[in-house]
Amino acid sequence: MQNDWAEEHLHTIRTLMERVALYRRALAPVMFLTGGTGILFSICGPLLKVENPISFVIWWLAAGLVAFLLTLFVTRRQALKDKEPFWSNPTRQVIYSLIPPLFAGISTGIAIVIDGTIINPPFLPAFWIMFYGTALYAAGFFMRRGMKLFGFLFVIAGGIMLIVLALLKIPVDYNIAHLLMGIFFGVIHIGYGVYLHFTEKSVDEQ
């Protein structure tokens, strides 16, 4: 009998603790840095003539790496400032959710490089936007502030973009591809960052 209630109590405690263990780091700075990186790479890409499949994929994988490292730096700094462990349970859950879709997106890009497949460049951003959106959507289950919706909208936008690009039969144009990357991974992130900047604090204090 005693065994039963003790087990029940522990189960309740575990469930409740998991339910509220959400990732609570301020996301506005992360969005600004990711957006800034996206815009910078989308401007420099055409200027530096990043205009073939291999260099395009490598260029944007590098942008992703830069954004990832900046995110790591900012979140670690926030954790140190709050005197909390960086590799906390919510952080682990968020990272584990991000990995499979991001890996799928990265491997798609690498496969294109290795195979040398000719792909109309603007299609690649559409694929990446969908994979990235899926990653955010999955991570959103362990985050607050509408991250799930943000990811969902990315998936929808990427999907619609694929269909529209196919219907329009647009010519091979790397400038369009860089522009699409700049809009989705740059401008939209900055916009979301601005929204978070003005709402994050007030919601946290509710």
Place this chain on the structure above:
Amino acid sequence: MNTDAFNQLDRVIHEKGRLAIMSLLAATPQMSFTELRDTLSMTDGNLTSHIKTLQYEGYIAVTKSYEKSRSTTTYSLTEKGRKAFTKYLDLLEQILKESRNKKI
């Protein structure tokens, strides 16, 4: 039945509602009254009563702030509260372990 461990259980935390509040606050740096109430589906009166008891025992700290003509109240676990919660968990696990050993 291990009556020794059972008798050592903190009666303040052992109550279902207070245990739930302590569990939530142990998992997160701080929570507002609204967040606690919504997560636990408690009435305002019930939650206030449990919070008062926990506060009286020194297990939770209350922070009040006023911003944009709106007052907010947040709760967090004190060091004493965290220790009491950890001890409570240890005792629960001890009870479970001993019960299982007896069955074997």
